[in-house]
Amino acid sequence: MDPIESASAGLGAGGDVFFILMGAILVFAMHSGFAFLEVGTVRHKNQVNALVKILADFAVSTVSYFFIGYSVAYGVDFLVSAAELSGATEGSSYGPQGVDLVKFFFLLTFAAAIPAIISGGIAERARFWPQAVATAIIVGLVYPFYEGLVWNGNWGFQDWLEAAFGAPFHDFAGSIVVHAVGGWLAFAAVIMLGRRVGRYTADGKLIGFPPSSIPWLALGSWLLCIGWFGFNVVSAQSLEGISGLVAMNSVLAMAGGILAALVVGKNDPGFIHNGALAGLVAVCAGSDIMHPVGSLVVGAVAGALFVIMFDFCQRRLRIDDVLGVWPLHGLCGLWGGIAAGIFGMAELGGLGGVSFISQLIGSLAGVIYAAALGFVVYGGLKLVTGIRLTREEEHRGADLSIHSIGANPESEIPVR
Amino acid sequence: MDPIESASAGLGAGGDVFFILMGAILVFAMHSGFAFLEVGTVRHKNQVNALVKILADFAVSTVSYFFIGYSVAYGVDFLVSAAELSGATEGSSYGPQGVDLVKFFFLLTFAAAIPAIISGGIAERARFWPQAVATAIIVGLVYPFYEGLVWNGNWGFQDWLEAAFGAPFHDFAGSIVVHAVGGWLAFAAVIMLGRRVGRYTADGKLIGFPPSSIPWLALGSWLLCIGWFGFNVVSAQSLEGISGLVAMNSVLAMAGGILAALVVGKNDPGFIHNGALAGLVAVCAGSDIMHPVGSLVVGAVAGALFVIMFDFCQRRLRIDDVLGVWPLHGLCGLWGGIAAGIFGMAELGGLGGVSFISQLIGSLAGVIYAAALGFVVYGGLKLVTGIRLTREEEHRGADLSIHSIGANPESEIPVR
């Protein structure tokens, strides 16, 4: 290699490390978004629990994904010397300047989104440590298995789809791999956990549990939206592969989600702030191949879908999914995986190279896998340790029951 | 092109996409800052409305700027195939790796700042949908016309200034194009809307409407300040043009604004947090050409100007501009446009190449244009649809009147 080439290569590696780092930081910031979205949506007596769960889940995810999950998905482990990890030794299998390590950080922030999604569904009544154990199992095994299937070509799933239907399953930034998998795991967890005390009357009518704070809910939504541009655009994982199309599609899908939720949701602040997220969930899969106008439509459908299904899920199905994470991530994610097979087509202005059948199979596979494993994991824990607070603990609130302190301790303690 | 050259070019495009993306994300984050600044400054009964307005305005702006505004300013539209948009087809007029699409995202976040600025002025009493219509008109037509005049050299305005006075109008990051235009549009909107009920006594004395929450106000200010470094530095729009001078000037102007507002505003938290913004508004125009010490002075003058004019506007002029967006963006922006013609001069340590006369003409043109069009747009809407809540709705608060829910629903509903 001549000097200029090697300088370019070095610069390229540094540029990629920087690029992936910023993506990881942005998606890491989304975790604070998950936390505050839950803080604002739950009742005041469960705000502290929301905060602690998200942070603890991130730490458990880090350890589980570092020691187990990343190997399951990518066949790479990190138990060699720091010199080799950094790509600084002769013949190291790791890229220069620790590029593979920053990829771990980036992909960890995706993996840890799974328990963060589930957290919103099981809020206000789940026990703390069993959920931490579920997080370790899900991030160490359940998620990485499907992640590796789709994103690392493991076990021949993608090869088979490509051979059979002309294209592999395309999920650029994880409408299915992250959101639908998280949402359907949450679906199972919510079913296993059961409804909150007092949520329905004896004859099955919904009783409103109004959110504690719209500003905190809104802050959570904003932090998620801001970080999402890292989630989507940095999924390219190299500056060579970065595309401005992903950014444009993301912002148009978000706008579509906002506007549809605004209209269908009749100006409700909870719906509009979740509508932005619905559009972003749905655009992930095809954000690199759809036309911006297609993305606007995909986002708008997702925004309306969320509002309608949130109500349907709560009122008709009587599934007590506190933040509506199954409609949001589970259903809008599923829609996104399928939509990439429609709006990604060249005939609709997209870049093409997708197969509708592959999208359908890949999407349904992810959804069924996640729901099934969700019942296994949470069902197993229910049998072994129990997963639910006692009626009395739930009534006191998760904050006092689990953390021995409320969200505003100064104003809550009796004055001496 | 030999392989190395083309690799370099690819890297350059990827680097620029990444750079502009980060700028866009940072300025997008500023919109959450606008939202929380308003949440904290308005009364509790109008917090939800602040949040929904900003998010909805962003979505309306996205659609309006995508289909209309961007063409008006730059003569570019996006209704061709995704392949062509990405610069992936032969002879595409769009740059490689979707660089033109991420530029749209970046410039959209600027355009959408206009309704976000106006929102703070018209808070607590404006109707929702008429304001959404105003946003569509302003972001689709009003703003892009002047934007294109200054930043795209449309209609010969810049050529004429350069020929006549030796230099075009220099507004690097939008003291005039964004802030003054937004602030003077808001000025007109506030006048057309009229004062809040109960804001002045019968003999014209101001009645204090204290802010609901200093922490939310401060969070808004912080989010704006953080994103502002993207607003200013990324205005270079390429890594080749990036300059550390812009970052240094921005931080010094912000410090100047903080210190002046702290002293003149007598340690008031609202003034100091807005003082930081005042300094940043004023430094935009000349941040790439002034000396850091000049920037410190420009920022300090802006901080003092804001405090003095906020009081003057409320007490003497009896303009009920809730967040003081006219003094903040309108007047400090105007000062910034003119100041670039002073502190940008080589004689004062600046980089030179500016004309004081061109700065004066460009700045005043922007201000007059915005105020005039503001009266047209809001005056027209006032005639056609009405723009103001009823007295009763205003008294109940925009939250309950428009959104049927308050900011803290759990504590506000009657206990069952």
Place this chain on the structure above:
Amino acid sequence: MDPIESASAGLGAGGDVFFILMGAILVFAMHSGFAFLEVGTVRHKNQVNALVKILADFAVSTVSYFFIGYSVAYGVDFLVSAAELSGATEGSSYGPQGVDLVKFFFLLTFAAAIPAIISGGIAERARFWPQAVATAIIVGLVYPFYEGLVWNGNWGFQDWLEAAFGAPFHDFAGSIVVHAVGGWLAFAAVIMLGRRVGRYTADGKLIGFPPSSIPWLALGSWLLCIGWFGFNVVSAQSLEGISGLVAMNSVLAMAGGILAALVVGKNDPGFIHNGALAGLVAVCAGSDIMHPVGSLVVGAVAGALFVIMFDFCQRRLRIDDVLGVWPLHGLCGLWGGIAAGIFGMAELGGLGGVSFISQLIGSLAGVIYAAALGFVVYGGLKLVTGIRLTREEEHRGADLSIHSIGANPESEIPVR
């Protein structure tokens, strides 16, 4: 230089400016984290003061570091023309594209962290302007002296260590230079200031002053954690030097800190959110040379250390350090400086090239220097101007006493 080479060089400078800019923005964002961590931890009557202090300290730091501090540390000043500063003139001693100016911004955000750390210790009872003076002195002189000693090789300290013990003192991102120095300055300030009124019973028993708001505390912690990845990774200060290892080590240390604080702190939200910070404080020094598993251990030790020492400091030592900044930054920072000499060794999987003795000497030198100068600065101010609010002012709260307004003015003023 041939055209390709010079293009590469230009790109490199632009890339570095961008890289350092993002680091500076992220660390700047940490300052909002300091503010909200204090807002949530103090009593309601001192929330405004927390916010104003942090913002004012940042502005004072900017001016002091610009005119004095940066010269003290690096021998560079900025009182030449903007053209020369930008590296645009022939023979300029400043790098191209203002790279040295964005470095100033980055290092300013470190320097200004010192008063932000101290702020949390002296909360609820310190006078405003004497603290602003202390900030000016510390950021202009005290901090830069030690900063230059370690990071610029001034006065032969590093040369001596290298000659005597085989390696200079290694503090990659400032466990000692920033955190321990800040924490031990705070230690002195807290001692000089004395305990809050009513904090201990007559026989020395601690009286609980519960935090006002866990959500604000948590937001502060999240903002600090998010920005910290800029703090650590961008400490490389060039894309050529960037390393993914730093990011991976940071996230593992953070996870270790969270988990240890969760267990040792018995699920307390204040402890877990500070535990994340403890891990990050400790990993700074060796984040570029330790193995990820070593970082996990270093972080876990720091998390436990914080919880244990926070209680010990408050209950046994009766040091009224409100946010526990001495245990957090002072002790976990000290641990981090020493730990780099252990876990950085090649024998423990690290990159090697460190000397335990140099780490011990450098760390203790920083700690002793900071504590001593802290007593000088705050002792001097105590004599000259006084540093403490009157008993009555303290009882009313810093908000009303200093800023004439509370954190929620609308709900606090008497209804008309």
